[in-house]
Amino acid sequence: MSIHSSDVAEIANRAYQYGFVTELETDIVPRGLSEDVITLISTKKQEPEWLLEWRLRAYRHWCTLREPRWQNVTYEPIDYQDIIYYAAPKQKTSIASLDEVDPEVLAMFDKLGISLAEQERLSGVAVDAIVDSVSVATTFKERLADVGVIFCSFSEAVREHPELVRKYLGSVVPFRDNFFATLNSAVFTDGSFCYIPKGVHCPMELSTYFRINAADTGQFERTLIVAEDGASVSYLEGCTAPMRDENQLHAAVVELVALDNAQIKYSTVQNWYPGDAAGKGGIYNFVTKRGKCAGINSKISWTQVETGSAITWKYPGVVLQGDNSVGEFYSVAVSANHQQADTGTKMIHIGKNTRSTIVSKAISTGHGQNTYRGLVKILRSAEGARNHTQCDSLLIGTECGAHTFPYVEVKNSSAEVEHEASTSKVNEDQLFYCRQRGISEEEATSMIVNGFCREVFKELPMEFAIEAQRLLNVSLEGSVG
């Protein structure tokens, strides 16, 4: 690498375009975590008694847990009493239309390239916009309601559809699941809720856009998507945060439930602030995402492009309970500068003839460390289950690393499990070939890396695929020198 460190810093800082802070009047609760804080959050949100009780049970359980240390990432201990667990831009408690949203909030989303007003008029994607702890706007609600689709903030769902929330909350990720999911269960503040009734194909892409704005806060949102018999939905999730020297914790939970013949496609383009070139600051993205193929012939597909965060640590998985159900996981994870990623999936085969596909593409550059960790578990009941796993790592430069930890547990001898893995470097011959055709080294690298990721990008909805490619290029800026 012939680039000076000051140039690298400049590139890294220029590269993250979403690092601004918006001055919003914010309502926050006192720093730290206690039953009082949880009760205060629950009261602020006017929640029913059962939900407060659920939160407190989670909190009491969390107090007995120790933070896990088995992951292949390192970070300074987190002081959970130094985090602000609730921060909300002040606005009217309920808004009828976008006109009533704080203009500063709309301007912030404009600056992020997500114009809520534009989205509503032009692109036909319904957006739930979440700033810090609360949802500030959900677009297209009426049009979706016409076909019976419920798409709203989690808080609103608790108020308007308590029976659905109560039925499915914690049904895929129970509050005892793991340290961070338990913490989330105690303190989660908002998120998106989506319910697709029987036989309905959701007429548009649904998306949630997460934005951390306030300092010293954690973001603990919860997303719950339920697709009834024969329903289908494609869901997108995007995220950004300001550049700050302190690390911020993002511990979300996403639960998906697919009933008989239902399909859920969940796509994430994660671009939380990754920290600067020296590794200072950035988001800790410790998230629990899981889908349950509860019904026969159901299908859940996760596609993730992880370019941001100082640390990404998550395993979006699928529990394949219904016979003939299908789980898919497509992932691109980039670790540049000092980023660390330990990510992969869990495919739990319970039903007969269940199938799962895993395609993981890990790219490491700079001092980045990238780990694929995946579990394929075939239970005794899963007669005829099949899994195919493909895990490829690409290294750019000499200081980075790629690691693969596949776990396979098979209890049924009729199962077929395949695992393919490869690790390669950006090839000198490929680079020379491109450069001989007039393509600059940087553009050639980006082209080769994008080609490496194509199997995953093609799973993304078009607009997201373009965004993903752009982010990948930004992440790789300065990797060649």
Place this chain on the structure above:
Amino acid sequence: MLEIEDLHASVGDTEILRGLDLTVNPGEVHAIMGPNGSGKSTLAHVLAGRGNFDVTGQVHYDGHDLLVMSPEERAIAGVFLAFQHPIEIPGVGSLYFLRTALNSIRRGHSLDEVGPVEFLKLIEDKMALVEMDQSFMSRSVNEGFSGGEVKRNEILQMAVLEPSLAILDETDSGLDIDALRVVASGVNALRNEKRAMLVITHHQRLLDYIVPDRVHVLAAGRIVRVGGKELAISLEEHGYVDLGETARPDQPATIGTAT
């Protein structure tokens, strides 16, 4: 347009080119022949700017000092290498790759970029030139291509990028007679009074189809004989052995292995 003077190239302690001189004028097609290991491919790669050689000497091309330029700068200046072994680039569409290349070169000349629709029209004729199938467009660069397809793809790229100096490195290797005919007719169609070509080959066979203005024989890193088309025919009959003997009397053993 291309003037090479006393060109030396080595890898580590092994000197491969040992003082090569060559002049090529616009519109001329020069064949470079020679036994295995004589430095033919090294010459091609050194001219294209491959980084893994220590190079001394002078190469002037169209007013440029070629040796100080990066590979992409040379490409923009009009140097094109049809590779002997074109590499696969998985996941990168052939059409996209070629348009990116064309636009990189156009940017280098401060020309407007060609949009996707315009490019489709442009490439249609060029594909017909090398009898390339429509399915080619959606396939990844060289991935899963047959031996004939990779070579036709090289000539297609040359047709699109319109270089002023085309270097064809063993373009005939691995081709059956039908594929050879297609490739050669593509190359012939691209001959004009401004474009110079350096056709590197081991066999005289290619030169039946692409008739050169001059034939140079390379042995042990130097040009040891220059002639017209008839020189290629005499080489076919007598082999490279005699030439090698006169060129490197101190190392006959390495030369004699050539066929």
